[in-house]
Amino acid sequence: MQLSIVIPLLNEEESLTELYNWIVSVMQSNSYSYEIIFIDDGSTDHSWKIISSLSSTNPAVKGIKFNRNYGKSQALHAGFLEAKGDVIITMDADLQDNPEEIPELYKMIEEQHFDLVSGWKKKRYDSVLTKNLPSKLFNAAARKTSGVKLHDFNCGLKAYRRNVIKNIDVYGEMHRYIPVLAKNAGFSKITEKEVKHQARKYGKTKFGIERFLNGFLDLISIWFLSKFGKRPMHLFGALGVLMFFFGFMAASWIGLSKLYKMYHGLPNILVTQNPWFYISLILMVIGTQFFLAGFLGELILRSKREKDRYLINKTTGIS
Template sequence: MDISVVIPLYNEAESLPELTDWIRRVMHANNFNYEIILVDDGSTDSSWNIITELKKSHDQISGIKFRRNYGKSAALNVGFAAAQGEVVITMDADLQDSPDEIPELYDRVKNQGADLVSGWKQKRYDPPSKTIPTKLFNAVTRKVSGIHNLHDFNCGLKAYKKDVVKTIEVYGEMHRYIPVIAKWAGFSNIQEQVVQHYPRKYGKTKFGPGRFIKGFLDLMSIVFVGKFGKRPMHFFGPVGVLSFIIGFFITIYLIADKLISIANGTVYRNVTDQPLFYLSLLAIMIGTQLFLTGFIAELVSRNSSERNKYHIERVI
């Protein structure tokens, strides 16, 4: 099979017939062998009924329905597991992504060797309350992840090599960082394609301002797990030891200063009366806790069933 189109959706009943017809026209015009996987993320409208009717008349369409709303990341993860195409295309169900972009996305993955091609909505039809935070979010993500050639990490329109979607795991709010996850998994050929963005035709957006806070927290999680997931002591250990050493030497200084003052017959206040004493005590406690955290995390990591799971590209 050439292409799997994975579409997560939540309360998008109005747009589904038009979207699937549009995809089918593009696929037939390019003679693609394809499938469309519609993942209903616990919709409360008639989305599932529409999917059921579409399935009756189109064998290429399949549907997956969640019992409740789990989020876009969960829908994508399940869709990736079900996809059989050599190239996997994801897009939103709100008709703001254009299926006309599929042939070029497919060509860049299949024939030009890209592991992942992310869409860039260079001209957006969203209000400033959405576009300004998005620009800030993308700038921070580029800086932290080291993927400097992407302008829009969160664009729903993406193309993946099959190996990518079968290797990565998407959960929480991690769908915003799929290029970062792919990079940490060893897929380095990550490209960008300028794509058309259309105004929303039906319904309203399902995302609120709280998604940016969750997004930054998830970015920190990805960076930490990607760098230190199999060696947590390398993160906690140095910071803990440094904090402990600082606290220890401050304590030695205070004690030595006290002893010198006694030897010289100088009236001197108690060590415990000085703010530096409590600072040193705090540094020692924090250092000890961080070191023990790294030690425990190392034990957990070494006893995990995933401890020796590595992504192998090929064997000859």
């Protein structure tokens, strides 16, 4: 199969049929073999009813319905597990992503041999204050921190080679950083393509300004995990040893100083009256805690087991 179109959604009943017809038109005009995977992330409208109807009329349509709203990352994770295509395209269900971009994205993966192509909505039809400006700041921070030179990490329209999505784990709220996850997994051929952005036709956005705060926090997480996720002892153990060493040296200096003064009959004060006593004690205690944190992190990594991150309520068109 050439293409898998993975579409996470939440309460998009008004746009689904139009989006489906548009995608099918593009697939047929280019003679692609394809599947469309809708992931209903806990919709409370008639989205699932529409998906089920589309699946019953077209076997290429598959649907996954979550038991409740788990978030876009979990929806993409479920879609990636099901995808059978050689090239996987992700897009949003709100008609702001243009299906006419799919053939060019497909060619960039298959003919130019990129691992991942990310859409870049250079011209946007969103609010400048609540979306455009925060998005520019967020993308600049993401480029600087991750080293992945993309203009638009948030664009939902992306294309992936099959082995990319089968070898990365999209969790938490990390869907924004799939290119970074791919880079960390060794897929270095990452580029971007300028794509058309369309104004929302139906309903309202499901994301508020808080997504940018969450995005920055996730950016810190992914930076830490890329640096120390496989070896937490390298960070916590090193910090712990360093702090304990300085604390021990300070305590030794206090002890030797007290012995020296006692031997020469010099005025002396109680150890507990010396502020360096408490500084050295705190350093040794915190150093020990850091070391134990790194040690426990190593044990957890070696013994962790995969757990279900979401509960699927229904599926359609999936064998």
